Amino acid sequence: MDFAARTTAARRRGLIAAAILALAIAPAIPLLIAALRGSSDYSLWSDVFIKALLASLSLATGVAVVSLGLGLPLGLLAALYGPRRRPILLVAQALPLLLPSFLLAIGWRHLPAVGLPKGLFPPSGFGGAALVMGLQAAPLPLLATWAACRNLTASQIDAARLHGGERIVLTRAAMACAPVAIVAALLAGILSLSDPGAAQVFRCPSAAMEIRTSFAALGDRVLAARQCLVMAGLALLLTAPVLLVGLPHLAAAVLARQTRPVVPYRHRLLGGAGQAGLVALLLVAVGLPALGLCLPAIERPMFARAAKTVLDTAPATLAYTLGAAAVAVSLATVLALLTMHSLRLRLAVLAALMVLLALPPALGAIGVVHAATVAPPWLDWLTRSRLTVAVVLGLRLLPVAAVAMMRAVGSLSPSWSDAASLCGVPKRRFLYRVTIPVLMPTILIGLLLVAVLAAADVTTTQLLYPPGRASLPLAVLTIMANSPEGLVASLSLLYLLGVVLLMLVATMLSAWLLRKWKTS
């Protein structure tokens, strides 16, 4: 391949990557058209909406602050002093990210029955929502800090340790990881902007709720579209400066390959503190609400009816989650392979992915709903089916899968493909025989991650599901208002157990795959 051919190949890779990203934003295009061309009976800047917008913004700030305050120190302690093997506690931290926020909120609401102090429980209003959502989002900066800290070289840390002991180690590491942690915390805040769940349960106004009201209660699609665009604009406005400053740090933390990562140091006090912190966070963020869910489920168990609901909703839930996982992970794999040769392309794609993630999920969903009303009936398989839900969810969750895949592809040694081209191994053959199998553990984890996140989503599903085909969390959300507490609690508990089980299976499976190469 000479220079010209190389440039063409690079340009083609860039174009395909851009096309995939464009596909991810495509569902929102009908919404853009509707918002610009349609007319609405209501004014966009109503007092209610502005108030909700402000409330959402302060909630997002609260979430960012709470999650940063918890995530940065715990992430540092885990990376620097955590257990060397089996970081099961760290993996478990992802749990609150994977559960629908309303589910945990239901648990919180049931807590006072246990006799906990009345002033604090149930957490309610703005403070309660910020606390609960901040706790739930803390794993994001926590895991980002952990990844960034692991990327410091072991010798950097050792040098700091020789110079001034653990205090210097901690300050140096904190300064190095702070940019990443802050970006992750802000991202968590921005994500909470579009999460109607907890705010709904705690009865504090939020813009995401307003959009849903415009859409469902007022039936005004154009208004919903415009509100959605305002939210998207706000998310963009907030994301852009964060990315401009933090992207290189984020990219280095998330995508860098590291030859000699930091090995945790044995330190009784700090190691113990880190472990205790992780356990405490998990107990408070998941344990307490799980307890809240357990109590009514134990007092008035309705597991038979709950199981029936689970079975009834299983086909739809599986179709949505598995479909979304397949869409997201296959596109993500392609994206990761396309960007493996060029740092600049990788940075650009990462930035675009973060922007995509920050956009409100309702954007694509309302866009598709709008497209469905104007599209001819023979296109229903595309616009009003289970496939629609799966595809829109998959595109929505593409950033999550893509970051995981890009990280895995970054750890492939470039000399593997050099050796292959020197031997003349056909490109496709190499892909199937080496690249894909080596990526398989990450592909499995990515599939599971997207599936669980897709299951947890209620925004997209609620807007798009074909009649009678609600997913399990959606069913819980719909029956919440007028069903016995015992049933809601039993259902939520079953769901929680299912997710924990799935995570266990996936972790064990990928660990087994990795071990297989090492020992046979």
Place this chain on the structure above:
Amino acid sequence: MENVVTRLLQCRDLLFRFGEQPVLDGAALDVEAGESLALLGKSGSGKSTLLRIIAGLEVPERGEVVIDGNIATSGARLLIPPHHRGVAMVFQDLALWPNLSVAENIRLGLSGLRLSRRECDERIEDVLRLCEIDDLARRRPASLSGGQQQRVALARALAMRPELLLLDEPLGGLDLLTKVSVLGQLARLRHELGFAVVLVTHDSVEVQGLCDSLAVLEGGRIVERGRLEDVVANPVSELGRAFVATMLQM
């Protein structure tokens, strides 16, 4: 012109840059058929880059690579693709494919040659025996020791039956005894199969164990080139003198 025929490899006037920084600038190197050449140079002097250009994995901005009398690379154009050059390489990090067993590594390495299944099996068996790793055929690379992994990488390269074998510091991480044993094996194989070798190294044990001539890369060009005895008798370059001094101390 008659000596062109015995020249296996000729590199002329290579210019290669990473960004603005020239790595190779006017580098020229000839290797004769069956020769075994040690390539010395400071870290970062461009030794790996030179090998990659010879193999066709990188394209220089200027200059020519001629292999066996055929122009393989000429002025930023790749005329012969890597796998048609009769060149095999053992990489600095060995580049064994981690998910495949030893035998599968060699088999996939042969897949560019369009051999029949039987020919493939025969070659694999041959080369496993030659490199004395027949008992490891079904193991995965990660379960092998450093020396065993070197042999596997070597076996994968030799299965191609190359005329020129490029070795990029492949013995770096080995202890002295293992290194001597792998070197001895390499020397024997070279004797049996008659391929030429370019070995990038910093180590006089490797040079003495395998090489009959020596070249030094410095400032982007080859500043010293000759038979090992001649260089030892009269080193010209700074690195050459330092190398000979340490070699004679031993």
